[in-house]
Amino acid sequence: MCGIVGYIGPRSAQDVVISGLRRLEYRGYDSAGIAVGSDGTLSARKKSGKITHLDEELAARPLPASHQGIGHTRWATHGGPTDSNAHPHLSQSGRVALVHNGIIENFAELRAELEADGVRFASETDTETAAQLLGRLVDEGTPLAAAMRQVAGRLEGAFTLVAIDSDDPDRVVAARRNSPLVVGVGEGENFLGSDVAAFLEYTRDAIELGQDQVVEITRDDVTITDLDGSTATAVKPYHVDWDIAAAEKGGFDWFMRKEIYEQPRAVADTLLGRYSASGELTLDEVRIRPEELRRIDKIVIVACGTAFYAGLVAKYAIEHWTRIPCEVEIASEFRYRDPIIDPMTLVVTISQSGETADTLMAIRHAREQHAKVIAICNTNGATIPRESDAVIYTHAGPERGVASTKGFLTQVVACYLLGLYLAQVRGMKYREEIAAVMDELSTMPEKIQRVLDEGQQVLDLAGELRDEHSFLFLGRHVGYPVSLEGALKLKEIAYKHAEGFPAGELKHGPIALVEKDIPVFVVVPPRGRDQLHDKVISNIQEVRARGARTIVLVEDGDDEVLPYSDVVIRHPRVSTLLQPLVATVPLQLFACELATRLGHDVDQPRNLAKSVTVE
Ligand code: AGP
Helix, strand or coil: CCEEEEEECCCCHHHHHHHHHHHCHHHCCCEEEEEEEECCEEEEEEEECCHHHHHHHHHHCCCCCCCEEEEEEECCCCCCCCCCCCCCEECCCCCEEEEEEEEECCHHHHHHHHHHCCCCCCCCCCHHHHHHHHHHHHHCCCCHHHHHHHHHHHCCEEEEEEEEECCCCCCEEEEEECCCCEEEECCCCEEEECCHHHCCCCCCEEEECCCCEEEEECCCCEEEEECCCCECCCCEEEECCCCHHHHHCCCCCCHHHHHHHCHHHHHHHHHCCCECCCCCECCCECCCCHHHHHHCCEEEEEECHHHHHHHHHHHHHHHHHHCCCEEEEEHHHHHHHCCCCCCCEEEEEEECCCCCHHHHHHHHHHHHCCCEEEEEECCCCCHHHHCCCEEEECCCCCCCCCCCCHHHHHHHHHHHHHHHHHHHHCCCCCHHHHHHHHHHHHCHHHHHHHHHHCCHHHHHHHHHCCCCCEEEEEECCCHHHHHHHHHHHHHHHHCCEEEEEEHHHHHHCHHHHCCCCCEEEEECCCCCCHHHHHHHHHHHHHHHHCCCEEEEEEECCCCCCHHHCCEEEEECCCCHHHCHHHHHHHHHHHHHHHHHHCCCCCCCCCCCCCCCCCC
């Protein structure tokens, strides 16, 4: 998820673009850049790090005055956060500058085509491929908008592209698919932005671009076409009522709530580009040879907090698909228990921030024991990926809420991808078996969206239970880590006593906690696993018989739970192993709403930090 700004008008393009980038810094901040056109030449400045680094660069090397400009704050997906990988990217002739948000799935083959034509690339990014394709067409005489339509038609994946042509100083052109872009309509000036925060200080009149549409803005005109060049019909102008602060949160009250609703997109982006048309799973940076992975005889997953719970989900999936023993360890405990680690051990670390000290120290210990380390991380270029042998990046975009939500769901997806990849490399799964799981994973964004669309029931429940003091969460199999995660969310932001248990463990002590009306959430396994399902039904009866208020999360059509449930929260039918992707979401919504109703700071709860960089 990156921040994009475009401008054409009487103001200083640099001023408008830089102020817009500051408003969008929450969308990504590992590098930033700007390009402007003046007197038939493009000038660009770009720096890794926060926008302040770009400010210093602009002070040292000022841009020429200009009224045409584009800018970008990056959240790296392909290629680390370096100056050369920062956007904008220029075409080889220097005539076209481009910024991009999203993931171009087929960039490798397009890059090979261009390199075969003698194009020399200056970066590792997927974005530069689009810049070179665009530049080649424009150099051959194709107008920028027509070139943009052609290039967008060749790309696969998700993208917002914004470009300028040095020989066309009165225009900025953009295209989008599965990635946001809005037009800001001014008086004698027009704007482009990843969201309205980019231009809200100048205009509140906006137009949202539709799928596969191309927009040209000049000072006085906004022209929107489809990829075939026909005038777009479903153009939706609207007036923005949000204030700037609300705009940064996309109109939501909290970053956490916004991030909960971003999960369909985050899961889809994490799946993008990892499964080829030929049915091959390819992970971005697994720099461990297949023959080494075939020799692995044990996996140890190491993480903290929510990431640890993602690891618990991963254990079920990885052991089922690969038959490799898989341990899951709390990072702060791992190295003090003198773990049995050797070169045949694969250590998998999971970390949203990539800077968690406990996890970092654990992998350093593992590497000292000559284990191979794969990092699952959401932050490109962070310390943990840098110190690992291989990396699978989640593509959740920046997660600002201290309580992790989209970070968790995309970690779980990345763990599934790793498990399937290992099964593929070790020949434990046939191609069609992997295809079946990948096909179901590809339906998860829409299933998560349905859970979100039906979330009002959970928000109302939070209002009803806001004064409760204690909550229990029960689950079996992958429902157990979901229960732990649901309890952690409530602890973190609502400051409520909440505990997750394996449902079968209750009778060994914790059931003594059950008293009249205590809210007990129960994650019911899909009926495909009848043994599990029937046992959880029994567990619901056990707590209900002792007066508990049972709140049951269960798949569509499962009415066996009805006689024992005070509240039934439905989710779409999914395979047992994939259930965390739909069952966690209501628990996230519940915690967020309850904390909101209690008047807490949901994004920055007391005593907590987003990244715990101390042991
Ligand atoms: C989760 O909501 C918490 N913010 C916390 O448990 C977090 O998951 C843990 O500190 C690990 O952080 P990391 O994923 O950045 O390593």
